[in-house]
Amino acid sequence: MPDVETVCVQCKETFLFTEKEQDIFYQRNLMAPQRCQKCRTKKAAAGTDAPRRFEIICDHCGKHDQVSFQPKVGRPVLCRDCHEATRSRARYA
Template identity: 40%
Template sequence: MMEDKTLVCRECGAEFAFTASEQQFYADKGFQNEPGRCPACRAARRQNNGGSRGERQMYEVICDGCGQPTQVPFQPRGDRPVYCRNCFDSQRQSRF
């Protein structure tokens, strides 16, 4: 049976409990390492990182539907039409 452990946060140096239930969760998920940061530092790190990847690169294009300039989150290849949000939604609605 697992017992609670006291760990030291590598970010702020505070001691924090690594509970038996957390240890079981880590084991069930196959995690090999114990947490290196306290819950507060983990939460702050997630918030600062946005919880995901960085800002998306946007590409300036002319909409093939209405001819207006717009931005899309992918680099057009030139072999398919590219639409602004309104034209894209209209195209999608007309298919269904």
């Protein structure tokens, strides 16, 4: 796909949604960006966008997943599915 010219919703400047970025966004199933790189960086710095993600390998099923918290070394870490399963088990126990 060719580069797409997009107008930033924040500063109204035109920016390029590049082919490379489009790949990344589609791979991650994200919406096309509405802000230019500058505004995105500002927003990320404000901590309201793009939460940090940590790659984990589930201790229970071995699946690769991403979590929003820093996994503790030496502690079992679960993927979302197993985490949910554990939680609902606890709730209905």
